[in-house]
Amino acid sequence: MSQARVFLLPDLGEGLTEAELVAWHVSVGDTIVVDQPIAEVETAKSAVEVPSPYAGIVTELHGKPGETLDVGKPLISVTPVDSGVAADDAAPAPSPDQPVVQPTETELAEPKPASAAAEAYREEEKAGSGNVLIGYGTPGGHGVARRTRAPKAALSVVEPVETKPVNTTEDDLSLLRTRVPGKLGAVISPLVRRMAREHGVDLGGLQGSGDSGLIMRRDVEAAISTPAVEPAEIRRTPVVEPVETKTADPRTGLAVSARTPVRGVRKAVAANMARSRSEIPEATVWVDVDATALMELREGLKAKGGEAPGLLAFIARFVTAGLKKYPELNTRIETAEDGSQEIVSFDGINLGFAAQTERGLVVPSVRGAEKLSARELDAEIRRLTQVARDGKATPAELGSGTFTLNNYGVFGVDGSAAIINHPEVGILGVGRIIDKPWVVNGELAVRKVTELTLTFDHRVCDGGTAGGFLRFVADAIENPTSLLADI
Structure with missing residues (x-):
């Protein structure tokens, strides 16, 4: 009889060491195929499906929905199909009138030829993609689990069953x-x-x-025809419902109404923000910007019948241009074991943007953003926003940013001293665009004004560089046609 294979929770990438088990897609006794999704887990980055590298019968599920599992710990045990089940399926059970023939010692010693089903499973495992990590499952991995009979002992006697x-x-x-x-x-x-x-x-x-x-x-039938009558003495006795006693908080003296575990995305955000605050000596600069010209440009594109990119895509185009001019803000600081530090520069820009989802705040990133036009940036931002809200973004899409753009204006606020998304060194925030009095050519006018806020790591650059970058983006917003020839 073949021994069950234990599939360990795989390395989920990006330094993730644990995942919360959301749901099982299979049950004990199911027959599964290679690359079939067996469970959904939620990491600090996203919710992903884990496919199986083995084919066979599920013999054990190591964990219950809601539990947090460590990477490298058992996830599921699978017994190959030739461990008794294949033979059970290949040969019909003897009828009650037929005696059970016990195998001879020679027959026990001789190896039995593998059944066609068992051989097919072995070939299937060889042909499997081997993709047992994350994403949306693997090719051919969406088979439906099949119920099968539990493995029987080789010499068990089949009892007759009444037909x-x-x-x-x-x-x-x-x-x-x-x-x-x-x-x-x-x-x-x-x-x-x-x-x-x-x-x-x-x-x-x-x-x-x-x-x-x-x-x-x-x-x-007797129970159905006999209505349940509550005794009179019980009806006359008032029933006092037990009241749940709430624990009083020792500091405030107030009753504790609920305790919510910090886990999943919230746990990752808390850890990352705490690390950012403790390690990065940050500074913040800000400026008010007249966005009237940008708004008029976008309205003009819409009036021509075309689909105009969103404002965030335009600003993203300005940010990538600014990071090319001020590459110090598109870097990362690495600390060696001996305490020495290096500023790591990149040949390209992966522009992250904050997206609010039901699972919390996540930061997907547009890879190679410096190569994209405003329209292309708009399409990629929309795509990434949707997969992030669906919980299907991959770690590569969520953990590869080099600079972050945060549009908190959608929440109706003007400004914020944002926390840098560690290990990046800068984050640019954009406030809401509202009508404000503004001086234009010496005269007071009503203009569309927004506030830009740049929080930067003071270890990689000084105020001159940060101010230069912020002013560059602000000037591009006020005179958008200078940078948007490729829109």
């Missing part, structure tokens, strides 16, 4: 095997079970009139 003239469904078979707790042998027929369920009869409270306490149809 029913009616068709028996899988639900009926499960009901047929149901026993009432505390009543040995009280096997209830599917008809009786169904009747009790439809009429709300508690079988556990019935005394069966059949042999060995078997609950018969007449027992259920």
Whole structure:
């Protein structure tokens, strides 16, 4: 008999060491194929499906939904199909009239040829993609789990089963095997079970009139026809519902109404923000910007019948141009074991942007953003926003940014001293665009004004560089046509 293979929770990338088990896609006893999604887990980055590298029968699930599992710990145990099940499926069970023939010692010693099913599973495992990490599952991995009989001992005697003239469904078979707790042998027929369920009869409270306490149809019918009457003395006695006692907080003296575990995305955000505050000596600069020309440009594109990019895409185009001019803000600081530090520069820009989802704040990044036009940036920002909200963004899409753009104006606020997304060295925030009095050519006018806020790591540059970058983006917003020839 083949030994069960234990599949360990794989390395989920980006330094993630744990994941919360959201749901199982298979159950014990299911037959699975290579690359079939077996579970959904939620990491600090996203919710992902884990495919199986093995084919066979699920023998054990190592964990329950809601539990946090460590990378490298058992996730699922799978027994290859040739460990008794293949033979069980290949050869029909002997009928009650046929004696069970015991194999001879020679037959036991001789290796049995592998069944076609077992050989197919072995070939399937060889041909599998091997993609057991994250993403959306792997090619060909969306098979439906198949129920199979549990593996039987090689020399077990097959007991005769009474044949029913009616068709028996899988639900009926499960009901047929149901026993009432505390009543040995009280096997209830599917008809009786169904009747009790439809009429709300508690079988556990019935005394069966059949042999060995078997609950018969007449027992259920009697329970249905006899209405439950509450005793008068109980009706007259007021029932005092127990009141849940809440623990008082020792500091405030107030009752604690709830305790919510910090895990998943919230746990990752908390750890990253705390690390950013403790390690990065940050500074913040800001400026008010007249965005009227940019708004008019976008409205003009829409009036021509074309689909105009969103404002965030335009600003993203200005940011990438600014980072080319001031590359110090598109870097990262690395600290060696001896305490020495290096500023790491990059040949390219992966522009991250903050996206609010039901799972919390995540930062997907547009890879190679400096090569994209405003329209291309708009399309990629929309795509990444959707996959992030669906919980399907990959670690590569969530953890590869080199600079972050944060549009907190959608929340109706003007400005914010944002926390840098560690290990990056800068984040640019954009406030809401509102009408404000503004001096234009010496005269007061009403203009569309927004506030830009740049928080930067003072270790990589000084105020002159940060101010120069911020002014560059502000000037581009006020005179957008100078940079948007490629829109």
